[in-house]
Amino acid sequence: MSPPANIVIVGAGIIGCTTAYYLAHHPLFSSAVKITVLEASRVGPAQGASGKSGGLIAKWAYPKELAKLSYAEHLRLAKELDGAKNWGFRQIEVGEWEGRGRRPGDLRLDESDLRLDESESSDDEECPRRSKASGFPADLTWINEALTDSYTPMAPSGDTAQVHPYLFTTHMLKLAAEKGVEFVKGRVTVLDNDSGHVTGVRYIPVDGTEEVHIPADCIILAAGPWSPSLVPALPITSMRAHSIVIKSPSSLHPNAVTPYALFMSLSLPKTPRHGAQMVTPEIYPRPNQTIYVYGPGDTRTPLPPIVDDVEVDKASCEQLWEWMSESGVFERWALGEVVREQACYLPSVSTGGGPIVGEVPGIKGLVVATGHTSWVRLFNSPVALLFTRFPHLDIAIHQGISNAPGTAKAVSELVLEGKTSCVKLDRPHPAEFV
Template identity: 25%
Template sequence: MTNPESPETADIVIVGGGIIGCLTAYYLAQRGLKPTVIEADGIASGASGTSAGWLTPYSHECDAAMLALSPATLRLHAGLAETLPAVTGIDHGYRPGAYLRCAVSDTGVTELREFQAQRASEGVDMEWLSGEETRAMSPWITAEVIAGLRSDNEPTVDSYRLTMSALQAAEMNGARVISGRVIGLLSSSEGAASGVRLEDGSEVHGGAVLLAMGPWSGEAATWLDHPVPVRPQRGQLVYLASPKDGDGPELEVGLNIVEHGGSLIRKRLSDTIVAASREFVGFDTSITTSARDELLLNAARLSDRIQNARISGQTACLRPYSADGRAYVGSVPGWDNAYLATGHSGEGIHYGPVTAAAVAGLIADGASEYDIAPLTPARAGNTTV
């Protein structure tokens, strides 16, 4: 909580304690700046804490400008996997591992071939496997699978631990965290962002303001007098408990069925998850039996791991959905020192590091070493969600 009588001050005010806000705080603090993260709920209480944690650029529309940032974000993830646990003692479960996209019909085989050709044209080789060869990778793959495409560069992380670890490392370098809901932006007479106003009447002043509010980012449109076309897309996950002794090995390979979109991903620090529904139901984060049944049905065509598995949990959280499949990252038109970083839809964990490093560069040096020009919030004027 802040004191309404005496405003807090920070070098940079970051609104939102999800992966984008916390990683940006980390990179800014590494540059010697003192950011303050303001979070209305709990740190990583949104999708950043509940995601599947799969580091892939291929779960959404495969926007070309985003894809171009994928190698850089993978390199940054690998670096974070080295540095963060050493600094904070938190293992955030970064694990490289094989991932198999599978087909159960001729239509699926065609789709898989097209996917392979597209990736090859981008310089990414994926290995074609027969049904038998897929089953050699895991005994849990069903006889229904007739072909698979193997990828070895789509690791997984525990996104809750990654977000917490990044923030802890930032705090060790001078970042601060404030609990509270931001309700407006403060500006100087020259049109520069100079801080934020909170619901309790207090203010936090700063030399720059980053809005990293995930699916709630649309609220900032009135503060900025600029559209922020991001809306919530609910995603539900079902958790399967690890097999007991005698029930067979863990499912170590990630699996996806191209015809139906069902996925199974082994979270190394918890149970296997069955991912994920895509629903537009506003800010409703209820779990539903219909989503659970559909997710399990799709996954059962892919893997016998579903048979007799104990369901250990089900969660729902909200993706910050951007209609054109591209995040909004950069300076807000018409403002000095106001920045947006949001709209990563189902790939915010993957693109978190490159987004955060790019924004930190932009704020600290006035330029980013990564090409985020196509992600400019200026294009928002032409987009609707």
């Protein structure tokens, strides 16, 4: 099989940009192969979840085989391309944290008041609340241990890392461009095919109104949550999530906020204005002296046609900041000011599983690489069951940043060699839906 002559990648999120990188660095790539990445945003690449997500990467993510390959590729890329400097790569500890905090304006400033009485603490006599959390890491100094009920490591040291997802994605595109990949700003409107073969795409340039056609004998659909607008049979829904980025005070030592990613279950007490509530922010300190925090998803605002039109609900971002700055759980010395308030949409495969990667049957040359959804980890380890107040808790862990290199490697093999050999990618396959 000879490689395609014109490859068009739809979408410059992490999947599209990393795929462009792997294609352009594949041994069968040559100047006879033209690769174009088309992106609908007027601003540039990585304006959706790929630029605004947490950036956790995990050997223990799902699907297992893809996650293992992707983790190994993340380590390799970071080593060969100075990921620490170029995209904030580093290894990080990860844990599930449970505890209590105060509400903004709550007058019970004494931490001992926030420690509930024994009567409130547990229905299980075997599992009384402790004032000191067992297993609390000695170097997790930016979290208030007195308000912690439990800390449970989620993975062995060395199995989890992080990247700055915007920097990683844009760096992949930059390295692909150095090998000749062309980046074009325009919204793809139609994927053309004839007699069972793709023939090209039509798009509207960001600064034009006339549709432009470019020929293609291979199209890679990597449009994240927007993918069904081009292939409607794909079972992909989307959910908005808000996040903030907090800058630590510049006077702090660069390593003062130690590298722990925390999946939190934070109980907030009842006040005259609010009922008791358990909130579940996720916290990722980054090596550039910022702390990324993201909160629960919402379906109040449907996915807009273009990433640039994603609405940010200021109140959702302010709430995240209140949980951080006023709950008492976070040491105030670690927190400076909010430097970014943002929202993005996570693609979800509504039939379960994900991602959906493979060639669409009946349309030669149309490859789908999307649906990097969340997977749910049940909080049910024996240690957790012994110490946690919420042994039933499910934690949704996202995977697009983690699994991008494995996906991209698999797609580059499929497109240039005709089959994928680096990983088994059989379910869910586009054939199940299209």
